Amino acid sequence: xxxxxxxxxxxxxxxxxxxxxxxxxxxxxxxxxxxxxxxxxxxxxxxxxxxxxxxxxxxxxxxxxxxxxxxxxxxxxxxxxxxx
Numbered sequence: 001x002x003x004x005x006x007x008x009x010x011x012x013x014x015x016x017x018x019x020x021x022x023x024x025x026x027x028x029x030x031x032x033x034x035x036x037x038x039x040x041x042x043x044x045x046x047x048x049x050x051x052x053x054x055x056x057x058x059x060x061x062x063x064x065x066x067x068x069x070x071x072x073x074x075x076x077x078x079x080x081x082x083x084x
Contacts, residue, residue, distance in 0.1 A: 032048070
């Protein structure tokens with residue numbers, strides 16, 4: 001998956017870019033789980049928490065590291081959300 005490329009390129013696992021990739025993989029895994037288990041409310045809550053964390057990190061990246069943000073959005077195939 002995409003995570004393997006980022007790990008080999010960027011060994012800093014605490015970086016914002018790595019965390020966004022990690023959260024994106026978790027989101028995709030939880031989304032596929034929730035398609036099958038629709039009434040798993042604890043997983044839904046966890047998904048919402050992870051979405052919020054990823055959104056805050058993406059907001060930070062868009063303000064501080066604009067080039068890195070655009071590359072990451074294209075690499076992960078995430079659409080830009082229009083907040084506020």
